Amino acid sequence: MSWTRKHLLGLQDLSRDEIQLILDTAEPCKEIFTRPIKKLPTLRGRVMVNLFYEPSTRTRTSFELAGKWMSVDVINISTNLSSVAKGESLKDTAKTIEALGADFVVIRHYAAGSAKLLAETVQVSVINAGDGAHEHPTQALLDLFTIRDKKGSIEGLHVAIVGDILHSRVARSNIWGLTKMGAKVTVIGPPTLIPQEIEQMGAEVSYDLDEVIPHVDVINMLRIQKERQVAGLFPSLREYSVLYGLNRRRLDQARDDVLVIHPGPTNLGVEITSEVAEDPRASIDEQVTNGVAVRMAVLYLLSGGKDIP
Amino acid sequence: MAIKAHIMDEEGIRRCLRRIAHEILERNRGVENLGLVGIRTRGVPLAERLARNIEEIEGKPVLAGTLDITLYRDDLTMVAPQPLVRKTEIPFDVTDRRLVLVDDVLYTGRTVRAALDALMDLGRPQSIQLAVLVDRGHRELPIRADYVGKNVPTSHREDVQVFLLEVDGEDKVLITEQV
Amino acid sequence: MSLLIKGGRVIDPAGGIDAPADILIEGGQIIGVGTDLPAAKEELPAQGLVVVPGFIDLHVHLREPGYEYKETIASGTRAAARGGFTSVVCMPNTNPPVDNKAVVEFILAEGARNGAVRVYPIGAITKGRRGEELTEMADLAAAGVVAFSDDGNTIMNAVVMRRALEYGKMLDLPLSVHCEDVNLAGQGLMNEGRTSTLLGLPGQTRAAENVIIARDVELARLTGGRVHFAHVSTKEGVELVRRAKKLGLRVSAEATPHHLTLTDELVATYDPNTKVSPPLRTREDVEALRAGLLDGTIDCVATDHAPHSRDDKEVEYSHAAWGMVGLETAWPVIYTHLVLTGCLSLIQAIDLFTRKPAELFNLPGGRIAAGQPADLVLFDPKKNQRVTEELLVGKSKNSPFIGQELQGWPVYTIVGGQARWVDEIGR
Numbered sequence: 001m002s003w004t005r006k007h008l009l010g011l012q013d014l015s016r017d018e019i020q021l022i023l024d025t026a027e028p029c030k031e032i033f034t035r036p037i038k039k040l041p042t043l044r045g046r047v048m049v050n051l052f053y054e055p056s057t058r059t060r061t062s063f064e065l066a067g068k069w070m071s072v073d074v075i076n077i078s079t080n081l082s083s084v085a086k087g088e089s090l091k092d093t094a095k096t097i098e099a100l101g102a103d104f105v106v107i108r109h110y111a112a113g114s115a116k117l118l119a120e121t122v123q124v125s126v127i128n129a130g131d132g133a134h135e136h137p138t139q140a141l142l143d144l145f146t147i148r149d150k151k152g153s154i155e156g157l158h159v160a161i162v163g164d165i166l167h168s169r170v171a172r173s174n175i176w177g178l179t180k181m182g183a184k185v186t187v188i189g190p191p192t193l194i195p196q197e198i199e200q201m202g203a204e205v206s207y208d209l210d211e212v213i214p215h216v217d218v219i220n221m222l223r224i225q226k227e228r229q230v231a232g233l234f235p236s237l238r239e240y241s242v243l244y245g246l247n248r249r250r251l252d253q254a255r256d257d258v259l260v261i262h263p264g265p266t267n268l269g270v271e272i273t274s275e276v277a278e279d280p281r282a283s284i285d286e287q288v289t290n291g292v293a294v295r296m297a298v299l300y301l302l303s304g305g306k307d308i309p
Numbered sequence: 310m311a312i313k314a315h316i317m318d319e320e321g322i323r324r325c326l327r328r329i330a331h332e333i334l335e336r337n338r339g340v341e342n343l344g345l346v347g348i349r350t351r352g353v354p355l356a357e358r359l360a361r362n363i364e365e366i367e368g369k370p371v372l373a374g375t376l377d378i379t380l381y382r383d384d385l386t387m388v389a390p391q392p393l394v395r396k397t398e399i400p401f402d403v404t405d406r407r408l409v410l411v412d413d414v415l416y417t418g419r420t421v422r423a424a425l426d427a428l429m430d431l432g433r434p435q436s437i438q439l440a441v442l443v444d445r446g447h448r449e450l451p452i453r454a455d456y457v458g459k460n461v462p463t464s465h466r467e468d469v470q471v472f473l474l475e476v477d478g479e480d481k482v483l484i485t486e487q488v
Numbered sequence: 489m490s491l492l493i494k495g496g497r498v499i500d501p502a503g504g505i506d507a508p509a510d511i512l513i514e515g516g517q518i519i520g521v522g523t524d525l526p527a528a529k530e531e532l533p534a535q536g537l538v539v540v541p542g543f544i545d546l547h548v549h550l551r552e553p554g555y556e557y558k559e560t561i562a563s564g565t566r567a568a569a570r571g572g573f574t575s576v577v578c579m580p581n582t583n584p585p586v587d588n589k590a591v592v593e594f595i596l597a598e599g600a601r602n603g604a605v606r607v608y609p610i611g612a613i614t615k616g617r618r619g620e621e622l623t624e625m626a627d628l629a630a631a632g633v634v635a636f637s638d639d640g641n642t643i644m645n646a647v648v649m650r651r652a653l654e655y656g657k658m659l660d661l662p663l664s665v666h667c668e669d670v671n672l673a674g675q676g677l678m679n680e681g682r683t684s685t686l687l688g689l690p691g692q693t694r695a696a697e698n699v700i701i702a703r704d705v706e707l708a709r710l711t712g713g714r715v716h717f718a719h720v721s722t723k724e725g726v727e728l729v730r731r732a733k734k735l736g737l738r739v740s741a742e743a744t745p746h747h748l749t750l751t752d753e754l755v756a757t758y759d760p761n762t763k764v765s766p767p768l769r770t771r772e773d774v775e776a777l778r779a780g781l782l783d784g785t786i787d788c789v790a791t792d793h794a795p796h797s798r799d800d801k802e803v804e805y806s807h808a809a810w811g812m813v814g815l816e817t818a819w820p821v822i823y824t825h826l827v828l829t830g831c832l833s834l835i836q837a838i839d840l841f842t843r844k845p846a847e848l849f850n851l852p853g854g855r856i857a858a859g860q861p862a863d864l865v866l867f868d869p870k871k872n873q874r875v876t877e878e879l880l881v882g883k884s885k886n887s888p889f890i891g892q893e894l895q896g897w898p899v900y901t902i903v904g905g906q907a908r909w910v911d912e913i914g915r
Contacts, residue, residue, distance in 0.1 A: 090803065111804035113687070195685040200685070
């Protein structure tokens, strides 16, 4: 298996072997955390632009660190700092980035399809760091990495994804990745937050967390945005928490070796209690470490990629 | 590829490694503070065999680890797609240790250069020595081996191929030539 | 000046004609149709071509006044002539909107001055198209509007819609309604369903269209007013209109070439040219619309020609303007996908572009007979070409059909006896 892609736009496009290769490459990258000198010369002289149209501390920092540890020069552009705020279009910004000699553009955008639009506009390698509710491939890859790390293998596992599936790019990328790697996925949330025909992606649907929780190997708790309550998708955070929050009582219904993950940042007390977040079965902090390793692997692989196959 | 010469067989490799093991012990006056580091791929079984030899001779175990130099290669921009990255596993602290890098063939010296950089990033060894099964000449960098199994003069058109039981199912060293 | 169109196959659904015949034109009028007509000053050989009444489009956006960078009356009517249309009915969402007599007069004057085809304006139902107060509908009618519409916007207040239908009865002009419940539609960018789920694009439920169709059917029943449902796109919508017609209500409906041939799966490209309101639906809806054409539930084909500049379109999908151009490709799309596939007979298809729309909005033309205006189109049933930007002659090129191979292209469009489009390559 060798890597031939120039862009990473989503997990829908990737084969099982390609996902496997990223995870296998991330494994040695993770070792850098144990070193006194956290720097590899691999991508010296390469330039990466973090183009963020949505605020994001975690993902941006993770990419930044991954780049820096591979000796990539990193430039951050976010909406409130650049001409994006002055009405400059994505295409214009992209052309500027290209003219600056960037090798990678990491894009986070509120509109689905933006990463693809960018990839069609520039000659640079594009990494999707989240486009609307479409995909967030590196988050799903780090979730897969964490699951494989803790469980040994992904094949045959039953994974619950709980929360706002409708607006979640993390859920979509996870469903693609998990099903390709042979896991069974059940999405759980109130009917108003489950998108139509999600079953077509290969996931099962449940509205009842208590019924599913005893049977799963992994619980992926999504962040619930307070705006969704304002938009009338559920009556109150209190009721959401009662029905779909992960607390001690619910966790006790799960298997002893259940793995709890969360893409962060957590709304403690809403979708997950601090008690659960600190439980040894939760790997939320380690996900951050794994995120850097996975992104290093992606940068390394894409740097040799030629074009969209 | 045509086979030009069969320069070492199982017995030849065994004798070379035995001799190098003696030389390492002699030069370092025992196994105290010593660590062997095999460069992936074929340096790894060679380092393990050297470690076994040293233990047999000295009656004391010696530490051994594995180094993957892919992320330190200087030709990544010239190769596509990217070569596979694998794990570096060195189960000891390299700082203040006498290290012996182990590889199968010494050629341009670029792999060793990458390995030296990789080791330096892991800590500050007291010294680094180099052991190779075959030195085929044509250095492009100021690097030399401290322990050499066999010096084999070659031309650029030729290739030295090392086969090891652990990786290839048999032990032998061949010189091949492009036809 | 007289002209004899000689040797073509003449098809006129209104007169039940489908025969080889010549057509003699003089003074902008059809003088005779037959095989032994006298010679004329000019002769147009039409062997191998089909001669039909000029097409009539009840739903176009010419963008003038206000958005001349997207389209003008001159450029939009040029696109119409290229597509075989000899009359277009233009929507009032201009700037200023067509909610007063002056704008009506401007459009009519500009159409007469620079239009390649006949232009009939639609007046707004409410002032500023805000859905609150009725326009001076009688004044607009007197100035020459042929229908009323707040197209693009739905009058969400049912009382306002009721009053418009009641008040409009004295003018006996139809209200062309864009059916979209804005609350249900929300931020939706495409049809809500499997594809929107995959793409992570906000979905717009089909119910947003259906509830307004249902409401306006009830209001048509209540008021006896004339409702014309613009661009029906859902199978439920077709069924609602079908039932309303069975009840004898004064309702009519149009469908667009894109809703009759494309599905939401096309959006998977994130190509902003697939973004249209109402959104592209599913295969089932396409089938239902086609069935609606066959049983007369859908009365006619209209393009909803909605030009947008590159700058309006070459942006993120969510930012892109709604709409697609359609005048140039409408007939070849229907001919290729519905006639050549056997879904519609040729005469049925022509009927949907000619007699039916003329009758619905009470427009001249739409038939070939002595005394009728000489509005004709000659199309080449064998002519096959790929849609390219160059082939689109309007100002904007936002067509989802670019790249498609289509057949049956118009090669000669005549308006009032004057050639308004001649396909140089074809002749």
